[in-house]
Amino acid sequence: MIHMNSKEKVIKAFKESEEPLNATKVSQISGVDKKEVSKIMNELKRDETIYSPKRCYWALKK
Numbered sequence: 001m002i003h004m005n006s007k008e009k010v011i012k013a014f015k016e017s018e019e020p021l022n023a024t025k026v027s028q029i030s031g032v033d034k035k036e037v038s039k040i041m042n043e044l045k046r047d048e049t050i051y052s053p054k055r056c057y058w059a060l061k062k
């Protein structure tokens with residue numbers, strides 16, 4: 001069985017969510033440590049995989 005890495009888990013949390021998420025919520029959904037989630041989200045922001053529809057909340061770009 002292939003295990004998902006933390007980045008994949010974070011992206012999956014965004015894909016499965018109906019609404020924008022903050023780092024705490026992503027951490028709860030994905031089971032990834034919040035510090036790790038923050039690092040991954042910073043990467044995703046940089047490569048523009050996620051965007052912020054409202055302050056401190058993020059969503060996957062469609």
